[in-house]
Amino acid sequence: xxxxxxxxxxxxxxxxxxxxxxxxxxxxxxxxxxxxxxxxxxxxxxxxxxxxxxxxxxxxxxxxxxxxxxxxxxxxxxxxxxxxxxxxxxxxxxxxxxxxxxxxxxxxxxxxxxxxxxxxxxxxxxxxxxxxxxxxxxxxxxxxxxxxxxxxxxxxxxxxxxxxxxxxxxxxxxxxxxxxxxxxxxxxxxxxxxxxxxxxxxxxxxxxxxxxxxxxxxxxxxxxxxxxxxxxxxxxxxxxxxxxxxxxxxxxxxxxxxxxxxxxxxxxxxxxxxxxxxxxxxxxxxxxxxxxxxxxxxxxxxxxxxxxxxxxxxxxxxxxxxxxxxxxxxxxxxxxxxxxxxxxxxxxxxxxxxxxxxxxxxxxxxxxxxxxxxxxxxxxxxxxxxxxxxxxxxxxxxxxxxxxxxxxxxx
Amino acid sequence: xxxxxxxxxxxxxxxxxxxxxxxxxxxxxxxxxxxxxxxxxxxxxxxxxxxxxxxxxxxxxxxxxxxxxxxxxxxxxxxxxxxxxxxxxxxxxxxxxxxxxxxxxxxxxxxxxxxxxxxxxxxxxxxxxxxxxxxxxxxxxxxxxxxxxxxxxxxxxxxxxxxxxxxxxxxxxxxxxxxxxxxxxxxxxxxxxxxxxxxxxxxxxxxxxxxxxxxxxxxxxxxxxxxxxxxxxxxxxxxxxxxxxxxxxxxxxxxxxxxxxxxxxxxxxxxxxxxxxxxxxxxxxxxxxxxxxxxxxxxxxxxxxxxxxxxxxxxxxxxxxxxxxxxxxxxxxxxxxxxxxxxxxxxxxxxxxxxxxxxxxxxxxxxxxxxxxxxxxxxxxxxxxxxxxxxxxxxxxxxxxxxxxxxxxxx
Numbered sequence: 025x026x027x028x029x030x031x032x033x034x035x036x037x038x039x040x041x042x043x044x045x046x047x048x049x050x051x052x053x054x055x056x057x058x059x060x061x062x063x064x065x066x067x068x069x070x071x072x073x074x075x076x077x078x079x080x081x082x083x084x085x086x087x088x089x090x091x092x093x094x095x096x097x098x099x100x101x102x103x104x105x106x107x108x109x110x111x112x113x114x115x116x117x118x119x120x121x122x123x124x125x126x127x128x129x130x131x132x133x134x135x136x137x138x139x140x141x142x143x144x145x146x147x148x149x150x151x152x153x154x155x156x157x158x159x160x161x162x163x164x165x166x167x168x169x170x171x172x173x174x175x176x177x178x179x180x181x182x183x184x185x186x187x188x189x190x191x192x193x194x195x196x197x198x199x200x201x202x203x204x205x206x207x208x209x210x211x212x213x214x215x216x217x218x219x220x221x222x223x224x225x226x227x228x229x230x231x232x233x234x235x236x237x238x239x240x241x242x243x244x245x246x247x248x249x250x251x252x253x254x255x256x257x258x259x260x261x262x263x264x265x266x267x268x269x270x271x272x273x274x275x276x277x278x279x280x281x282x283x284x285x286x287x288x289x290x291x292x293x294x295x296x297x298x299x300x301x302x303x304x305x306x307x308x309x310x311x312x313x314x315x316x317x318x319x320x321x322x323x324x325x326x327x328x329x330x331x332x333x334x335x336x337x338x339x340x341x342x343x344x345x346x347x348x349x350x351x352x353x354x355x356x357x358x359x360x361x362x363x364x365x366x367x368x369x370x371x372x373x374x375x376x377x378x379x380x381x382x383x384x385x386x387x388x389x390x391x392x393x394x395x396x397x398x399x400x401x402x403x404x405x406x407x408x409x410x411x412x413x414x415x416x417x418x419x420x421x422x423x424x425x426x427x428x429x430x431x432x433x434x435x
Numbered sequence: 436x437x438x439x440x441x442x443x444x445x446x447x448x449x450x451x452x453x454x455x456x457x458x459x460x461x462x463x464x465x466x467x468x469x470x471x472x473x474x475x476x477x478x479x480x481x482x483x484x485x486x487x488x489x490x491x492x493x494x495x496x497x498x499x500x501x502x503x504x505x506x507x508x509x510x511x512x513x514x515x516x517x518x519x520x521x522x523x524x525x526x527x528x529x530x531x532x533x534x535x536x537x538x539x540x541x542x543x544x545x546x547x548x549x550x551x552x553x554x555x556x557x558x559x560x561x562x563x564x565x566x567x568x569x570x571x572x573x574x575x576x577x578x579x580x581x582x583x584x585x586x587x588x589x590x591x592x593x594x595x596x597x598x599x600x601x602x603x604x605x606x607x608x609x610x611x612x613x614x615x616x617x618x619x620x621x622x623x624x625x626x627x628x629x630x631x632x633x634x635x636x637x638x639x640x641x642x643x644x645x646x647x648x649x650x651x652x653x654x655x656x657x658x659x660x661x662x663x664x665x666x667x668x669x670x671x672x673x674x675x676x677x678x679x680x681x682x683x684x685x686x687x688x689x690x691x692x693x694x695x696x697x698x699x700x701x702x703x704x705x706x707x708x709x710x711x712x713x714x715x716x717x718x719x720x721x722x723x724x725x726x727x728x729x730x731x732x733x734x735x736x737x738x739x740x741x742x743x744x745x746x747x748x749x750x751x752x753x754x755x756x757x758x759x760x761x762x763x764x765x766x767x768x769x770x771x772x773x774x775x776x777x778x779x780x781x782x783x784x785x786x787x788x789x790x791x792x793x794x795x796x797x798x799x800x801x802x803x804x805x806x807x808x809x810x811x812x813x814x815x816x817x818x819x820x821x822x823x824x825x826x827x828x829x830x831x832x833x834x835x836x837x838x839x840x841x842x843x844x845x846x
Contacts, residue, residue, distance in 0.1 A: 297708010425504025
């Protein structure tokens with residue numbers, strides 16, 4: 025192990041917000057305060073843009089009360105960017121690091137961020153500039169390699185579970201169909217969390233569709249028809265990223281209007297209600313067309329940006345996010361030169377995690393998807409193994425009650 | 436005042452769910468248990484359908500623990516319907532009341548329910564059948580006459596305020612536009628609640644559009660352009676019910692696809708993302724077309740059914756909802772023959788309410804809208820008077836923190 029080196033530290037956050045990114049960087053600050061070799065602790069504003077523009081906030085000048093309040097605050101007070109640095113940006117960042125004796129870099133983000141850090145790390149080595157580079161996991165998608173789960177997932181999953189508890193009961197009042205579209209382009213973990221609030225076998229979501237499974241519109245309609253005939257209602261959770269067998273997004277298959285591209289040139293999935301609306305129309309045509317119901321009550325909601333930013337952190341997620349940040353700082357202080365800070369589960373009952381430092385390259389640019397054992401055989405639900413995996417991550421939910429319908433008044 | 440009369444009581448719930456309808460009917464049950472003249476306490480399943488079909492659950496047979504858990508549970512365990520009873524249905528209901536010596540009727544609902552109860556009440560009088568008929572206010576729209584505010588509004592407003600706190604911070608990370616569409620066909624109270632989470636003048640929503648004000652697409656684009664130029668971002672709250680000066684819903688003005696009708700034959704506003712998508716496209720064309728931004732980051736979410744069913748009751752709303760139910764039971768036990776149970780505010784500081792029994796006809800079929808003093812002069816925001824009015828209703832929110840951006844690192 026290398027010894028530590030005296031210099032400044034920079035923390036930046038990158039990619040889509042979660043409810044606990046602030047908690048993580050506050051954790052990094054808490055850890056760094058204990059390291060005598062770390063002189064300045066700076067926050068770059070807007071991710072790597074802040075580094076290139078030398079736009080830094082002095083985090084040691086923030087009051088303890090401010091940091092405490094920020095740790096409860098969703099999204100990231102350091103702001104973000106989706107820019108992936110190229111050759112030129114890497115040079116510029118290294119110049120800034122050298123100019124200001126920045127020796128410790130902490131990037132909180134997903135696999136893109138890990139990849140960027142890996143490239144910067146290699147470039148620093150080429151220049152023989154001693155730099156400590158740490159990636160700290162973050163993403164509501166829960167799709168990072170080396171992690172049992174990622175900070176941010178638990179809170180978003182808590183929201184999705186709670187939202188489905190509510191809309192299931194709402195739907196129960198009138199019957200009919202309800203579709204809720206959840207975030208997740210390639211990984212279905214967040215959509216799968218819709219199952220975590222079920223209290224009885226009658227509770228929705230009755231069907232769950234994940235991007236890991238090819239989505240077939242005909243099978244979908246048949247699945248829904250079956251549930252509808254049994255319960256006179258059907259609550260459905262759908263990942264925004266569902267694709268047909270040719271990997272064409274279903275949003276694109278169903279869409280009649282103009283589709284926008286996101287910053288990576290992919291079809292923009294979030295921030296539009298078109299997928300839910302398209303699926304609702306498809307089911308309406310099927311069920312009304314077959315005469316199963318004359319006038320179908322059908323509603324489609326897209327959970328959108330609220331699911332990743334709702335100010336209700338999972339207590340478990342919060343605690344782990346702070347601790348993982350502190351772990352990153354401790355790694356840097358104990359002579360580690362680089363790595364990705366990840367969560368490992370060491371025990372299921374009782375639920376217990378540890379942190380590890382994984383090689384940056386193991387996380388960089390790779391995507392983890394739902395493993396087969398979490399997906400039900402019919403490809404329209406999750407398994408008990410998934411429930412057991414995910415339940416500890418979202419914290420306690422308010423227990424809800426149900427009327428004992430067996431106590432009928434008889435005459 | 437008439438004396439009480441021995442007989443059974445029926446409780447039913449009608450119309451759209453809220454987070455606290457169960458709390459209200461549990462409150463009614465708690466009150467009725469103390470009345471010796473009330474023999475059976477029955478819950479009709481699916482509103483007036485349950486009365487007509489004699490489908491009753493014995494609420495005295497539910498355990499205290501079940502009732503407690505139900506009081507925390509969103510939507511209504513008694514289920515609902517949107518059916519408005521006609522002549523025939525009224526006769527059928529009265530037949531059922533007479534057949535089973537039902538003397539106390541409690542209907543929890545909005546102005547439609549109040550109207551139905553008023554008609555049943557008149558019909559009972561015509562038959563000279565002694566019946567006690569009570570309406571208990573409920574609606575997330577907060578649009579009932581005689582009420583300072585209605586049970587259900589506080590919890591839905593709490594959700595909307597919290598959701599906007601989250602999406603405002605999410606939007607702050609990247610900049611660009613964000614539109615959140617809230618429920619409210621004629622009354623803007625729920626959309627207005629988006630302002631309740633603002634902590635600083637920079638916080639969104641920066642613009643709020645209510646159904647009380649004629650909506651003009653050109654003025655809208657200009658409003659947004661102005662905010663965008665100032666902040667490089669803009670968060671916008673929009674009521675689903677916004678209409679142009681000819682009272683055509685904007686959803687209809689913008690829509691290219693097929694529009695569904697709701698159970699009253701109006702254009703279905705909820706359960707579709709079309710309005711948000713249409714407004715986003717309109718702003719994109721305006722801002723990109725004028726060259727103000729080359730590629731606009733713009734997202735539209737429709738809050739949908741989650742906003743009225745999210746399992747996070749406002750503590751104030753919960754307490755008042757239970758108490759209003761108990762008040763209804765007490766009214767019936769103290770010889771009142773009919774009326775609508777309403778919330779009156781007796782003091783702003785400290786916030787304090789009382790309950791009153793208003794004539795059914797004062798509430799029946801009427802809609803309260805946002806008063807002029809709650810709407811900002813530019814018709815794109817709310818006033819401080821609204822904030823003062825609504826803030827006590829949603830309960831405490833977790834305080835959020837903000838980085839002190841003045842503490843820049845200087846070189």
